[in-house]
Amino acid sequence: AQSVTQLGSHVSVSEGALVLLRCNYSSSVPPYLFWYVQYPNQGLQLLLKYTSAATLVKGINGFEAEFKKSETSFHLTKPSAHMSDAAEYFCAVTTGANNLFFGTGTRLTVIP
Amino acid sequence: KAGVTQTPRYLIKTRGQQVTLSCSPISGHRSVSWYQQTPGQGLQFLFEYFSETQRNKGNFPGRFSGRQFSNSRSEMNVSTLELGDSALYLCASSQGTGETEAFFGQGTRLTVV
Numbered sequence: 563a564q565s566v567t568q569l570g571s572h573v574s575v576s577e578g579a580l581v582l583l584r585c586n587y588s589s590s591v592p593p594y595l596f597w598y599v600q601y602p603n604q605g606l607q608l609l610l611k612y613t614s615a616a617t618l619v620k621g622i623n624g625f626e627a628e629f630k631k632s633e634t635s636f637h638l639t640k641p642s643a644h645m646s647d648a649a650e651y652f653c654a655v656t657t658g659a660n661n662l663f664f665g666t667g668t669r670l671t672v673i674p
Numbered sequence: 675k676a677g678v679t680q681t682p683r684y685l686i687k688t689r690g691q692q693v694t695l696s697c698s699p700i701s702g703h704r705s706v707s708w709y710q711q712t713p714g715q716g717l718q719f720l721f722e723y724f725s726e727t728q729r730n731k732g733n734f735p736g737r738f739s740g741r742q743f744s745n746s747r748s749e750m751n752v753s754t755l756e757l758g759d760s761a762l763y764l765c766a767s768s769q770g771t772g773e774t775e776a777f778f779g780q781g782t783r784l785t786v787v
Contacts, residue, residue: 606764661722662717
């Protein structure tokens with residue numbers, strides 16, 4: 563069985579500050595991990611994905627995430643927050659069955 | 675390249691009625707998955723269709739069903755609607771393997787009154 567836990571349902575950062583959104587996963591087999599972003603009344607957009615090629619994954623809009631097997635973590639970071647980053651972020655896991663298990667989401671607020 | 679199209683965007687239905695939602699995947703994608711998003715339960719997997727066959731199924735009652743046509747378009751049906759079925763229903767299309775990206779539509783917002 564697979565699952566993800568996102569620590570912090572709400573995160574607030576100042577514009578220009580580091581963004582760190584936490585995700586821990588549980589999987590009995592090597593997982594594929596994803597981060598998605600959702601803007602109000604919209605679907606989900608993929609930010610980045612880990613598929614075992616490289617542990618540090620770079621995504622769109624300056625986001626990146628590092629897969630740490632020893633910590634079962636896949637935290638999302640961005641060096642400098644922008645107002646347009648305000649949204650809800652979801653971490654998701656699958657083991658190849660093409661069904662995603664999502665975390666409960668983290669709402670990011672960027673303070674000007 | 676056109677994205678995933680879900681219709682309608684908004685629906686209001688009465689308890690006990692049934693509803694059909696539609697999803698047109700990206701051209702060439704053979705897998706369509708459906709998810710339910712609610713404030714209380716978050717994003718939950720309903721089912722996945724691949725080449726007209728249900729390949730995976732989540733933990734939802736039999737009132738939730740789906741199908742996929744030969745052109746990969748998919749429909750989801752919910753019968754005997756309950757208030758708790760009010761949600762954003764998201765469709766995702768992909769090539770069909772777990773490591774590939776799933777592209778999501780904008781969703782159908784269903785309100786049951």
